[in-house]
Amino acid sequence: MKIKSLIVLFVLTSFYCTSYAKGESKRYSVTGTFNGIETGSISIYGSTIEKTIEIKDGKFFMEGELDEPQFLLLLVSNKAERISGDSRMRIFLDDSDIQVKAGFDKWGSVIAKVTNGKLHAQYEKQLKTFSILDSIGMTKSHRDVARLKGEFEKAELLDKKYLGQGQEFLDILGKTKGWKNSVTFANIMTDNFYSLPLKVAKKVRKKFDKQLESSFYVKKMDKYMAGKINVQVGKKVPDFKFKDEHGKVYTRDDFKGKTILIDFGNYYCHFCVKEVPYVVKMSQKYKDKGLVLLSVSVDSESLVKKDHERLSKYISKHKYDVNRYALSPLSPEENNNTAFSFGIDGYPYILMVNEKGVIVGTDLRSKYLEREIDNYFAKK
Template sequence: MKKLLFILAFVPTLLFAQTKEELIATVKANPKDVQTLQTLQRIGVYDPDYKELQGLFKKLDKKVRKSNSGKLFERYLDALKNTQVGKKAPSITQLDLSGEPYALSDLKGKYVLVDFWASWCPPCREENPRLVKTYAEFKDKNFEILGVSFDKEFANWDKAIKDDKLTWKHVSDLQGWNNSAGQTYGVKAIPQNILIDPNGIIIAKNLHGDALNAKLREVLK
């Protein structure tokens, strides 16, 4: 998807564009520097490859891997491992707009797109009209969307949903980038999404627009 993405601002050097190959080369050249973990975090930040990151992480110096930053990165790797295609989707339970708890499991038996977004994220808002069209086409074909917001302010979240006419179910814990579901799914950039089948198995990640519609037509025959 060729568009700007909102990425967790944890790396000042993120401002300096580098190719994936350059980032990998930097990681391999600095295995004893704890700052290398920040570079490693930037590799495939939108759609990271768990096995690739794990392999690079294992080649870092033991002191780097055992540092506090290293332990945090291991948690991130665990989240990626547990949310790969073919895995059972981890549970999500947060409050909906009425303040009531709502769970991903409440949609069991349907194809569900878990959409990670926020009202303050321009690329997310640009994506919303396409999602509205997708939902209109497939909502009566055993398909639902669960919006998980990285907002902190309820009013902004609520207004964006109404302004963008997002008529599917929405939840949030209003913790911004610390959203518990986002951490469980290893989300470091938005918009991102996960497509789950009626048995709760992840069958695709980060499909948008025509690619998402094509996948839904394939599975919703």
């Protein structure tokens, strides 16, 4: 009982939000030292900031104007030798003069102590308060692996645990003040959105204050959510425009009356290659029942060609006979829009659509893909 009381007291701690008026900008600076690197560089990625700064004599500095607080991912490079561990640092940037003391842990990974940043301190506190998000992501991953292996009873148990953890997260939120108008929490939610049960994510999103509507993270979350909501079993597949190698454009209407298996992937995706035997085998197995394979390569123009050639060679080598269309978005710039439209959080992403254009299977992989397609055609 004492332990539970301590937890409740901890999560009741409130958070605050720093937001800027529309059109207003604020000055920021980051001053740091790096124990273990004399000369190197740091590549910095944020919602509106993307730059590289130098490490000289073990010191680094950056400053500028900030339209809104934002999370920064910093990738460290050592000129003298390759960093053996994790090279990432994380800072939540606001209009503060932030101080950083960085170095390496015993495993060779970058570690950093960030001070003077009001929102960074809040961000770190929230990561601890909502640490259950890591557990939720891990359970989802274990459930998905069990499905891939065909361990379906284990997957069902893990799914129950996953949904239970989602409710536990909501319970923690209910005892925590200040997150509804917190840009740092909006960022945490964006990073963890795909790990959460959709019902949980929708409940959290509805409770954000209106003052965060214009935040980069809430806008991004809304894009994620729109895709996930649209791509659910029982809903119409989103309309699409994909082209083949000759530039011919195909839309959803071109496949009316056909059952289609849409396989999104890219050339350098190791897991996409591992799914090829399952996708091709099932496409051949049900070809005579009208199953059509749409191989959609989400890549640069040159890699799209390589991606399709690799699959074609596999089909020829194993003498498979499938009804296949080798497609890609209309341009590389459309790749992100495609991912948002279909709620894709990683590749490969495979879904099945029936002859009426209704989604009948999502997140299909390996043994799970085989079972779901077999079950679908067994009922026809």
